Amino acid sequence: MLENWNKPQRPEETELEERLKAAREKLARQQMKIKEHGLPVLVLFEGWGTAGKGSVLGKIIRNIDPRFFKVAAMDIPTEEEKRKPFLYRYFVKIPEKGKFMFLDSGWMDEVTQDCLKGKLKERDYKTKIESIKRFERQLTDNGYLVMKFFFQISQKEQKKRIDALKKDKNTSWRVSEKDDWQNKNYEKCLEVFDRYLNDTNAPADPWYVIDAKNKKWAELQVLEALTSGIDTALKNSEMAVPLLQNVFPLEKIEKLSEVSLEKSIPEEEYRKELRELQQKLGELHNKLYRKKVPVIIGYEGWDAAGKGGNIKRLTEALDPRGFEVHPIASPEPHEKARHYLWRFWNRLPKTGHIAIFDRTWYGRVMVERLEGFCSENEWQRAYNEINEFEKELSDWGAVIVKFWVQIDKDTQLARFTDRQNTPEKQWKITEEDWRNRKKWDQYELAVNEMLQKTNTSYAPWHILESNDKKYARIKALKIVIEAIEEALR
DSSP, X not given: OOTTXXXXXXXXXXXXXXXXXXXXXXXXXXXXXXXXHTOOEEEEEEEOTTXXXXXXXXXXXXXXXXXXXXXXXXXXXXXXHHTSOTTHHHHTTOOOTTOEEEEESOHHHHHHHHHHTTOOOHHXXXXXXXXXXXXXXXXXXXXXXXXXXXXXXXXHHHHHHXXXXXXXXXXXXXXXXXXXXXXXXXXXXXXXHHHHHHHTOBTTBOEEEEEOSSHHHHHHHHHHHHHHHHHHHHHHTTOOOOOOOOOSOBOOOOOGGGOOOOOOOOHHHHHHHHHHHHHHHHHHHHHHHHHTOOEEEEEEEOTTSSHHHHHHHHHTTSOGGGEEEEEOOSOOHHHHTSOTTHHHHTTOOOTTOEEEEESOGGGGGTHHHHTTSSOHHHHHHHHHHHHHHHHHHHHHTOEEEEEEEEOOHHHHHHHHHHHHHSGGGGGGOOHHHXXXXXXXXXXXXXXXXXXXXHOBSSSOEEEEEOSSHHHHHHHHHHHHHHHHHHHHO
């Protein structure tokens, strides 16, 4: 894109000023439409050092109510951020509906810098590019406007700006070693930047190359592209998004009706195995921390199936400083205002730690689907989006264990009745539980489809036969231990 870039024709000063005034006023008006329509706008500024990204960004946001935007300068990842997946620090920055988020540098800068420093092998580069393309596509599919600007200047112009900044003691600090290195290795950088822009240019979120030699002209280019993008996004907001074919390896899994629930374990054997398995899991937890392997365990299942008791037996074996249990309820307003996976990205563990989810991102294709909390197009897309999310976690090196806790309808009724008739257990039963029970058959269909479409080789489902809760607990411990041992080999 850069090597074959046709520099746009800069207008005469009078026309430039007129167009600037019109574009600024248009953006000021559009912010109310963005709020009314709930359109989230993510704007990424990338480009050469000293190309004027910060200066233009400062001018752009003057046209927006400060309550409607945030700005983040994405520096080198911190040690804490390095212990999370590559895209974590960007996904958690995505804006709420009706608001802007401006990023001064982002995932392009991180990837290209690693390439230029020789930190990324070709295979790793391609993996990150695929992650980025999925990330950006997921945002646009879920109603985000993603605008990506690259500020382009020549080697000569960059050198001129670097020298001018260095001459003044009040501005010399603004020139970094990175800027100097870029200028001295301009052609090498140009090649890496050009490849990245070509690899991540997509119809739904194209790159806009900005001629940044003149600040006013650069501002006008950004404003006109941004306001045009907002117009298009507002017009397309009600359009259905095409469903993508699954490209991830799926494993065959039995339907719930085919699962035998007669399995049980004698009390004495249960106590002996529980003690031995918990001791083994505790030892593995220490190894996980030492080798910096993250573990993500997700629980789904019928109400009263025994998820809580199952989780309790797992956590009893773990160092409390190295795990966290996330009980997932209905999303809070600030969570509903973002991509549905945002609240799970926010809860991912650090390397060496364990995150246990009591209910998961699969709510999208179960309760949200059946209760009408999302459109059919949205839950149909979610199977692929979830497979992509879990692939990102797997590529990061996480152990992923997913449990469906299975019971039959009669067992659920007996447990509901016991909870209702036992004062100290009544908090466990709600009217919603009884309502969900009436939709058992619909939920079973949805669960079967979920299992079939998301049982990948890198994040498989495990069905826990839980008519006998003790049997299910022992089976879960064995599965978790086996998965961790496999990762530590």
